[in-house]
Amino acid sequence: MSDWKSQVQQAANPKAKCQVIQSMLGAMTAESAEEFNILQGASGGEYGAEIKSYAAKCLDFAKKKFPQLESSAQEAKKAALDALIKPKENLPEIKNCSQCYQEIPFNALKCHHCHSVQKVQEVQKVENTYPVSALEIMTRANSKGTSDIHLSPGYHPIFRISGQLTDQTQWPVLKSSDTLSLGYQLLDPESKRIFEAQKEVDQACDIPGVCRLRLNIAEERQGPTMVARILPSTILSMDDLKFRNKEVFIKMCMEVNGLIVVTGPTGSGKSTTLAAMLDWINKNRRDHIITIEDPIEFVHKPAKAKIMQRELRTNTLSFNNALKSALRQDPDIMLVGELRDLETTALALEAAETGHLVFGTLHTNSAAKTIDRIVNVFPSEDQSKIRINMSENLKGVVAQQLVKRVGGGRVAVQEIMLRSTAISALIRDGKTYQINEYISAGKNRGMITMDDCIKLVLGEGLITKEDAYRYALNKADFAYTDDQVAAEKKE
Numbered sequence: 150m151s152d153w154k155s156q157v158q159q160a161a162n163p164k165a166k167c168q169v170i171q172s173m174l175g176a177m178t179a180e181s182a183e184e185f186n187i188l189q190g191a192s193g194g195e196y197g198a199e200i201k202s203y204a205a206k207c208l209d210f211a212k213k214k215f216p217q218l219e220s221s222a223q224e225a226k227k228a229a230l231d232a233l234i235k236p237k238e239n240l241p242e243i244k245n246c247s248q249c250y251q252e253i254p255f256n257a258l259k260c261h262h263c264h265s266v267q268k269v270q271e272v273q274k275v276e277n278t279y280p281v282s283a284l285e286i287m288t289r290a291n292s293k294g295t296s297d298i299h300l301s302p303g304y305h306p307i308f309r310i311s312g313q314l315t316d317q318t319q320w321p322v323l324k325s326s327d328t329l330s331l332g333y334q335l336l337d338p339e340s341k342r343i344f345e346a347q348k349e350v351d352q353a354c355d356i357p358g359v360c361r362l363r364l365n366i367a368e369e370r371q372g373p374t375m376v377a378r379i380l381p382s383t384i385l386s387m388d389d390l391k392f393r394n395k396e397v398f399i400k401m402c403m404e405v406n407g408l409i410v411v412t413g414p415t416g417s418g419k420s421t422t423l424a425a426m427l428d429w430i431n432k433n434r435r436d437h438i439i440t441i442e443d444p445i446e447f448v449h450k451p452a453k454a455k456i457m458q459r460e461l462r463t464n465t466l467s468f469n470n471a472l473k474s475a476l477r478q479d480p481d482i483m484l485v486g487e488l489r490d491l492e493t494t495a496l497a498l499e500a501a502e503t504g505h506l507v508f509g510t511l512h513t514n515s516a517a518k519t520i521d522r523i524v525n526v527f528p529s530e531d532q533s534k535i536r537i538n539m540s541e542n543l544k545g546v547v548a549q550q551l552v553k554r555v556g557g558g559r560v561a562v563q564e565i566m567l568r569s570t571a572i573s574a575l576i577r578d579g580k581t582y583q584i585n586e587y588i589s590a591g592k593n594r595g596m597i598t599m600d601d602c603i604k605l606v607l608g609e610g611l612i613t614k615e616d617a618y619r620y621a622l623n624k625a626d627f628a629y630t631d632d633q634v635a636a637e638k639k640e
Contacts, residue, residue: 154187163199163528166191170200174207179215182225189222198492199528273345279327281320283334284356289317290379291360294558297378297416300328302371312553325372332366332375343462353380353444353460363446378416380446384428385421390561392425393605397565397595398547402430407544407568408501410488410523412513417551418561419510420446426508427484431456436481441471443486454482461486472496476503485509494526498535501542515599515622516546516566516588517581540577544568548599550620552612560611562620564599567591600626 153173160166170191177184188211190196191204212219290298290308299307299314302325306317323331333341335354344350349367356362363378387395401409411419424447427438431454438454443461457478465471468485469492475483476496488494488509501507513519520539527535548564566572571587588596597605599622607617607627618627625637 153184157187157191157196163197166196166200167203170204170207174211177211177215179218180221181215182218182222185211185215185218185222186225194492198495275330275333277330277334279321279323279331283331284359286320286331287356287362287377287379288359290377295379297376299374299376300331301369301374302328311557312551312559328375329373332364332373335362335364335377336366339463351444353446361446361448363444378446381421384424384447384449386428387425390421390425393563393602394565394595394597397567398426399429400595401545401567402426402433404506404544406501406504406506407542408497408507408509408539409545409547410509410511410519410543411547411549412511412515412519413549414512414514417549419549422547422549422561423484423508423510424449427456427482430454430482434481437479438482438484439475439478439480440484441465441468441475441486442484443468468493469496472500476500476505480505482506483508487511488523488526491526494523498523498538498542502538506544513548514550515548515585516564517584519546519548520576520581520584536577536579540573543576550599552603552606552616552620554611555613560606562599562602562606563597564588564602565596567594567596569594598622603627 153169156169157166157173160169170188173184173187185208188204188208192201192208194201196204286298286300286306293308293310295308295310296312297309299309300323301307302323304316305322306320308315308317332344336344336350336352337354340350340352344366349365352364352366354362354364360382361380363380364375365377366373366375368374387398392398411422413419427440427447427449430436430438431449432452434454436454438449438456440449440456440458441461442458444463445458445460449456449458459465459471461468461471465474468487468489472483472485472493473496476499480500483497483500483505485493485497485507486509488497488511497507497509511519511522513522520543523539524532524535545568546564546566548566549561551559552562554560566584566588569587569591572584572591575581575583575587585598588598589601592601603612603617603621604626606612607614614627614629618624618629618633621627624633628634628637
């Protein structure tokens with residue numbers, strides 16, 4: 150890595166990055182091919198979307214000052230890629246690049262033609278060292294109503310049942326070789342290569358006749374560890390999930406354009422809720438649906454709608470690339486697995502603004518925090534514009550948590566916010582702290598706050614007072630002991 154490149158990467162903020170680029174531009178000569186490539190990368194967003202426009206201006210200046218530098222930089226980049234590839238006589242086979250479909254050497258680190266990263270090295274052979282197979286563990290877990298399976302060195306296999314971790318002591322404690330062998334029974338060859346190169350990988354897989362899984366395998370201090378989420382083999386409908394406000398969800402599904410966000414902590418059922426909503430659209434609307442997920446969790450079979458599902462890494466190299474491409478594929482409805490960064494969020498808002506219905510997820514626990522999180526992704530100078538955009542295009546937020554049900558299982562508690570004139574004004578004016586009051590006032594439209602929903606299920610005897618207090622946002626309203634009341638008064 151060049152010194153200039155490391156300086157740009159390590160700069161603390163966009164202003165500092167621009168200063169480094171300015172210094173680099175002043176030091177460039179007609180032989181500065183590497184620096185020219187850095188400018189190209191910066192103008193393409195490699196070092197952050199905030200400095201793209203400034204880098205593009207610097208790149209134009211460099212092109213005018215050194216006309217031959219662009220071709221020299223391309224040749225230097227090609228030579229660097231050539232150096233990564235073994236001589237042809239030592240290559241065992243070839244592989245088609247998934248992006249440009251040209252043949253590339255099997256051991257190439259990057260495609261020799263379009264430069265996309267390809268992890269294609271040989272994977273190690275792993276023998277099973279555990280007394281039972283991964284198939285047996287997953288089958289047993291599915292039969293017991295497990296939501297997640299944890300396989301980690303130093304522990305028995307652990308099942309999460311009704312929200313509680315339960316050791317499966319009928320099987321021996323796992324060693325690192327056991328977890329690796331169990332994981333390799335489920336990973337496809339490409340995922341194995343990525344795991345060996347990057348020490349972690351996500352993948353979804355089907356066990357025919359048993360269940361569908363979402364896997365994460367990563368290295369930790371004691372060795373490889375795997376967590377598998379069991380996904381329903383069939384997509385649960387709104388009726389199956391016992392949505393209290395089904396008509397409100399249907400209203401959101403009938404929207405023509407705008408942004409709808411489902412939020413909540415990890416494991417709160419966001420994907421299940423979104424799958425139920427997309428399933429309703431699939432069966433009731435004649436539209437084109439495009440989903441971009443990491444990985445694909447629920448497989449939708451075409452019904453009334455035309456549906457196209459794309460998976461990160463398997464079908465696309467990034468959310469951003471897939472979103473840009475999707476805008477040119479005549480979509481009516483788009484699902485973005487997660488609004489994870491500035492560019493993805495900006496593209497999702499752009500799609501919502503240009504007449505598409507966009508669904509996305511975030512890890513927040515209320516509608517107000519969801520709006521703040523989206524706004525705060527953007528630089529301060531753009532935030533007023535984003536508030537205006539969201540005031541016009543945010544059609545709904547569903548914030549949910551899963552609470553342990555009395556008698557077993559879990560119950561979803563959901564905060565629902567819908568667009569209204571008053572809420573749009575609060576978003577535009579940056580007064581999100583007042584949104585809860587307006588959600589409470591909009592009960593006749595199907596809106597409900599998280600705490601009101603918790604009170605509802607508590608009154609029905611579905612959850613305990615202890616869990617109601619744990620999951621409430623305003624805990625003072627749910628304090629049931631003198632110590633809790635005193636603690637809330639102090640706060």
